[in-house]
Amino acid sequence: QGQTLSEAIRLNQLGYYPNAAKIAVVVGEAKGAFQLVSADLKTVVFSGKLSDTRQNAISGKTTRTADFSTFTKTGTYVVLIPGTGHSFPFEIRPSVHRNLAIGALKGFYYQRVSTDLPAKFAGKWARPAGHPDNRVLIHPSAASKDRPAGTVIGSPRGWYDAGDYNKYIVNSGITMGTLLSLYEDFPAYMNALKTDIPESTNKIPDLLDEVLWNLRWMLTMQDPTDGGVYHKLTNPRFDGMIMPDKAVNDRYVVQKSITATLDFAAVMAQAGRVYKAYNRELPGLADSCVSAATKAWNWAKANPTVVYNQADMNAKFDPDVVTGSYEDRNASDEWIWAAAELYATTKDESYYKAVNLFPDTKTPLPAWPQVRTLAYYTLARFGNDLTPLGKKDVLLVKQHLTTMADSLLMGADKQAFQTVMGKSAKDFIWGSSAEAANQGIALLQAYRLTNSPNRSQYLQYALGNLDYLLGRNAVGYSFVTGFGDKTPMHPHHRPSIADGVAEPVPGLLSGGINANAARQDKCAGYISTVADEVYIDADCSYASNEIAINWNAPLVYLAFALEALQND
Numbered sequence: 001q002g003q004t005l006s007e008a009i010r011l012n013q014l015g016y017y018p019n020a021a022k023i024a025v026v027v028g029e030a031k032g033a034f035q036l037v038s039a040d041l042k043t044v045v046f047s048g049k050l051s052d053t054r055q056n057a058i059s060g061k062t063t064r065t066a067d068f069s070t071f072t073k074t075g076t077y078v079v080l081i082p083g084t085g086h087s088f089p090f091e092i093r094p095s096v097h098r099n100l101a102i103g104a105l106k107g108f109y110y111q112r113v114s115t116d117l118p119a120k121f122a123g124k125w126a127r128p129a130g131h132p133d134n135r136v137l138i139h140p141s142a143a144s145k146d147r148p149a150g151t152v153i154g155s156p157r158g159w160y161d162a163g164d165y166n167k168y169i170v171n172s173g174i175t176m177g178t179l180l181s182l183y184e185d186f187p188a189y190m191n192a193l194k195t196d197i198p199e200s201t202n203k204i205p206d207l208l209d210e211v212l213w214n215l216r217w218m219l220t221m222q223d224p225t226d227g228g229v230y231h232k233l234t235n236p237r238f239d240g241m242i243m244p245d246k247a248v249n250d251r252y253v254v255q256k257s258i259t260a261t262l263d264f265a266a267v268m269a270q271a272g273r274v275y276k277a278y279n280r281e282l283p284g285l286a287d288s289c290v291s292a293a294t295k296a297w298n299w300a301k302a303n304p305t306v307v308y309n310q311a312d313m314n315a316k317f318d319p320d321v322v323t324g325s326y327e328d329r330n331a332s333d334e335w336i337w338a339a340a341e342l343y344a345t346t347k348d349e350s351y352y353k354a355v356n357l358f359p360d361t362k363t364p365l366p367a368w369p370q371v372r373t374l375a376y377y378t379l380a381r382f383g384n385d386l387t388p389l390g391k392k393d394v395l396l397v398k399q400h401l402t403t404m405a406d407s408l409l410m411g412a413d414k415q416a417f418q419t420v421m422g423k424s425a426k427d428f429i430w431g432s433s434a435e436a437a438n439q440g441i442a443l444l445q446a447y448r449l450t451n452s453p454n455r456s457q458y459l460q461y462a463l464g465n466l467d468y469l470l471g472r473n474a475v476g477y478s479f480v481t482g483f484g485d486k487t488p489m490h491p492h493h494r495p496s497i498a499d500g501v502a503e504p505v506p507g508l509l510s511g512g513i514n515a516n517a518a519r520q521d522k523c524a525g526y527i528s529t530v531a532d533e534v535y536i537d538a539d540c541s542y543a544s545n546e547i548a549i550n551w552n553a554p555l556v557y558l559a560f561a562l563e564a565l566q567n568d
């Protein structure tokens with residue numbers, strides 16, 4: 001029995017850094033000894049004892065851990081529990097997550113709109129260009145004097161948002177903020193990185209080349225007359241399960257919104273900072289970004305109450321639009337994020353004075369409707385380079401990051417899978433995989449930016465959440481397509497469904513466990529109703545098995561950041 005695979009043993013299916021914590025979790029009644037064995041099952045290299053019983057606070061199931069942190073020798077191994085079986089094979093080695101990080105960044109390349117993906121870069125997932133978006137219609141809700149309904153504009157490029165083919169500014173906002181922050185936080189590592197995209201031979205770092213594909217699209221979403229930004233570019237209804245080039249329905253830009261415009265302002269201000277160093281390769285781009293950000297800010301000041309309400313819009317205008325709404329009635333956090341980015345870039349204090357950072361009772365985890373903490377990351381990042389007005393708040397901002405990280409840590413050592421993720425059933429929302437990745441980022445920001453005595457734990461538990469994403473969780477999946485042994489084969493992702501290739505497009509993060517998924521997508525076949533077990537690898541499950549750019553971005557951040565920090 002010890003010779004058979006046991007999926008009760010949950011671990012990071014890619015592996016572990018030699019000098020980091022190395023923990024596997026066994027679900028069920030196994031107890032006693034465990035071994036670390038070479039992948040051919042012939043040589044025992046380490047023996048240990050399973051921990052005392054731990055109860056999963058959500059399901060009540062019994063778990064124990066196998067801790068082999070002290071074993072540091074490079075190689076490929078399995079965890080074997082006599083009487084239970086052995087785990088999937090995994091590696092112990094330096095840079096064990098580097099290919100994953102590159103693959104997750106490449107996931108954005110596969111999401112590119114308006115371009116062929118040739119086999120040279122896309123392998124068996126090569127496909128013809130979809131959605132040129134060079135003839136996009138102004139929806140009646142977006143009509144203005146200069147651009148009446150039906151006006152044709154060009155709005156090419158960008159990334160497909162998710163498993164669908166639409167492009168949404170709000171969700172692009174946090175996605176771009178996360179990727180640009182990765183660049184600002186780890187410039188040396190990201191400058192040296194070469195992946196395999198068409199632009200890899202130019203002088204711009206690959207990460208910034210990829211981000212540029214979406215940045216150029218975002219710039220087209222601003223009405224040049226008044227600076228307002230259209231909420232999304234979409235067809236009225238979701239496409240069928242067809243390839244991008246077969247999806248040729250009319251596309252519209254719909255009404256401008258306060259959240260889209262402020263998120264746009266934040267991204268453009270940050271891009272203005274980041275691309276300034278590439279003025280020779282991209283003449284004028286950085287300045288255009290800052291000026292677009294300023295114009296967007298001014299529109300926001302003049303239109304603070306223009307929220308996006310799809311039902312209201314549909315009551316007034318045709319055609320009705322029923323695609324993703326990214327509705328958010330509270331723009332106070334978007335104001336703070338835009339203000340912080342504009343202030344950090346321009347040093348103009350009027351932006352900072354326009355919002356109130358404090359008092360703030362909590363520091364919420366970033367997510368598409370909640371971007372305030374992204375402002376904190378930026379203010380803390382620039383700390384001493386800010387003007388005195390902002391500098392005086394940096395200590396408090398950093399304290400908030402520490403408090404946030406400490407509250408994430410609290411009780412993680414008692415959690416069944418030894419992760420920050422999943423301490424509470426509340427973590428298992430739509431896109432919970434991104435929750436895990438964003439928790440990891442929050443811990444890493446506190447690790448980088450504060451002097452907390454808990455710093456080493458921040459790093460350890462950030463890595464723990466990557467372990468979660470790669471298999472140490474209640475369903476035993478590695479949630480990244482193509483990375484790990486048990487990974488999603490049927491994500492809700494139109495190209496993966498329609499391309500006739502057995503394997504899904506690689507490097508995409510499934511939204512993952514979602515306590516309410518069965519009710520939301522009504523897909524048949526969910527096998528559990530326990531909050532941390534509601535997940536199904538079926539393409540009908542858009543609530544638990546879709547992929548999305550705002551989920552991939554924090555994975556890209558977390559994986560690259562941990563690679564860059566692996567020797568800390």
Ligand code: 9MR
Binds near residue numbers: 161323430547
């Ligand atoms: O990520 C979004 C999630 O927070 C919402 O609960 C859900 C339902 O409104 O929508 C998710 O976003 C989807 C978007 O609306 C359309 N493209 C696919 C996105 C991921 O499922």
